[in-house]
Every structure is written in structure tokens, then in C-alpha cells.
Amino acid sequence: MEAVKMFMLYAALLTTATTAMVAAKCTITPPKECDTNSPKNVVQSAQVNGTCDNTTTPETPIFVVGESYEVKLNFKPLKDAKFAKTVLKAKYGPFVMPLKVDDPDACKGKGLTCPLKADTSYTFTDDFTVPTSPHIYEPIRITLLWSLVNKAPSSEGEDNDNNNDGKNDGDLIFCVQIPALFKPKPTTTAPPRAVSLDGEPDFRVVH
DSSP, rough: OHHHHHHHHHHHHHHHHOOOOOOOEEEESOOOOTTTTTTTOOOOEEEOOOOEESSSSSSSEEEEOOEEEEEEEEESSEEEEEEEEEEOOOOETEEEEEEEOOBTTTTTTSSSSSSSSOOOOEEEHHHHHHHEEEEOHHHHHEEEEEEEEEEEEOTTOOSSSSSSSSSSOOEEEEEEEEEEEOOOOTTTOOOOEETTTSSSSEOOOOO
């Protein structure tokens, strides 16, 4: 069931959508690194212009389906970087999936001036849209893995990470975890669930 749910979520996240930005702010200070191989203490804070679920520690930004959000990451690189490329992934349970980035060149229009200098403060600003999808019909908690790598942006159609193992992304500037609570719009209802002959739910798509 978890694999089916992740597949549906991943299919939805690959779809683009356009809408107005959401107001308010949710700040995580500091965000956790992605893993033990991520540079330490590079990102001081992460800010999402949306509301927070304050029942969790750290607080979790709430992302509503169909809405767009601005994400700001304040950081100091540990060493110089000629390039800055955005790599974005979603983690749901044991599954980690690469997400589409419309413009991975973080040196253009994202608040950065490249090359980046070590021990210099920067604010990286990126946009994230949760697409409208019938597959997100109940709140779901995932983790967004936001990275900058010292690598020229890939040519069109090239994967961010060919093996999805974090080893082909280039020289890592930072990678942090942004907890996320995806919520459907209030009008979104669950699709009908088929029942197999033995009475158990059938998770095939219902048309």
C-alpha cells in the first residue's frame, strides 16, 4: 500500500501548476542535514511563506494542494563554489524520489551571485508548487530534501541524480530536510475505493 501511495504522490509532484503565492511564514531554525554526508552547519534557517503545524518539533510547514510557496534558505558555504544547481527530492517512508525542478540554475533569479564564496552569507530563494491532484485527498507527511550542488545545470532531460543515491549530484554545497504536511483543498474528496472479491481493498485505479 505504501508503494502505491508513494507512486501516486510522485506522479502528482511531477505535474506543474501555477497559482498565487501564499502569505504568512513558517521558519525552521536550523533545518536538519539530509544525512551524515551532508556538510554540517551550512544552512542557518529555512523559511516557507505558509502556515505551520505547531504540533510537531520542529514545526512543519503546511503545503496545500494547488498553492505555490516561496522557500528561503539562509546559508554560508564551507568552501568556494563556481556553480549552484538545485536538486530537490521527496522522502516518504523508505522511498526517496527526485522531483522536477523547472530551472535548476540557482545562480539566476534565486538571489545568489555566483561564484559563491566560502563563509559568506547568502539567501537562496526558490518556489515550490503543490500541483492539483486527485491522489492527494488526505493529509500526508513527507520530507523535502533541498540541495545545492557545485555543478553546472544539466542539459534538458538529464536526471538530477541518475541512480537516486546522491552520488551523481556534484560537489554538495548543502542538503537539508524540510518537513512538509501536504493537505488537500477543503473541497477535495477521496476517490471511490474498489473492493476485490475477497473483500479486501483493491488499489487499482478506479475510473
